[in-house]
Amino acid sequence: MNFDELTRFLEKRVQLPLPGNSAHELMKPRLPNGAPIKMNHASNPRKGGVLILLYRDGENTYFPLIQRPHYEGIHSGQMALPGGRFEEWDGNQYETALRETREEIGVQEGKVEIIGSLSEFFVAASNYMVLPVIGKIDHKPGFIPEPREVADIVTPAVQDLINPTNLKEKEIIVQSGFKMQCPYFELQGRTVWGATAMMLSELVEILKEFGDS
Template sequence: MNFNSFKNKIENLKYAKLGGLDAQFKLAPKMRLKYDADKIRAKNPKRAAVLALFYPNKNNETCFLLTLRASYKGTHSAQISFPGGKIDKTDLSLKNTALRETFEEVGIVESSISVIKELTDVYIPPSNFLATPFLGYVSQKPTFNLNYEVDKTIEVLLKDLLNDCNLSSTNMNTSYMSNVEVPCFKLNDYIVWGATAMMLSEIKELLK
């Protein structure tokens, strides 16, 4: 999709109805389906926020940013995610959390980002986080400056997300599950699954 076409959609996106859990659960691992709203509340999850950031590439095609997390001794080591992280006591809102974390992780200044809307919360059982995604954009391709939490940036064409041929499933082994088939997106030769895939599923429906 041409970035001018994407920008022309922004006003409609602001008021468009979200697909919510119905959209997210199309890409949810089976273990996530066990948690309803009451079970999530009982877990008293930690709060976090992420940013799905769209921008034009050098050919003016609409792209969005994913990151490959650095390897560390933790639940989400070396996984694909949006920039983001847990709320800090200095953050005025979850939107501020998403913007602050984006700056800290990939170096994009808050003032350059226009936030379009808040998306549906995603509960992440392995780390007991409730993450709020935000949809935003910048008008020019950013210059990325990565911190220690990020191994690399991944630039994905929006048209690849919208292409149903990139929906798939894969067998996963992680620190908290083994030999489990999960739905996923295959984007830029990366397997994108779990919470990030659930967020992308809602974004895909919104943009279609």
């Protein structure tokens, strides 16, 4: 997928109404019987930001995903976009996404040109309201994983993300033994599901328009 054409399209498209929840629902995990998963939280959600970092390699477009290390937590071992929680010194969630990307995979903020953002997304499992920021960089960065937060980095092509043969579904059992029926993207042999898949689903729906433009 041509980097220049794609990024020009996205710069204009993110200024228009976004598909939002209708796209998120396409990748939403459910109980094995098909019922929705409900979670209640006593506190208001914290803010966070993640970065969909599009970069050029040749004439094609790629983006990094990270694999979280295994730890005692709800996102243990999962695939994710680089990002994290909003801190008081961040001016906004865009800065959060850029800072966390530098901390996690070593891409400096000044190297990234912001395209815009997708719809804010509520991550029910961790009680975060996350802004998926889209940025671009004109070459493949030299990624440096932060070992405490990143076990591995994979770099799928955007074309793989929108390839319908990579959209699949299976039962996933999380650490607590809780079972879910999950749509997922299979990217470079990795299972990308949950909140990350739901956010990426909005990008996929938008990119269907790019194919028609």
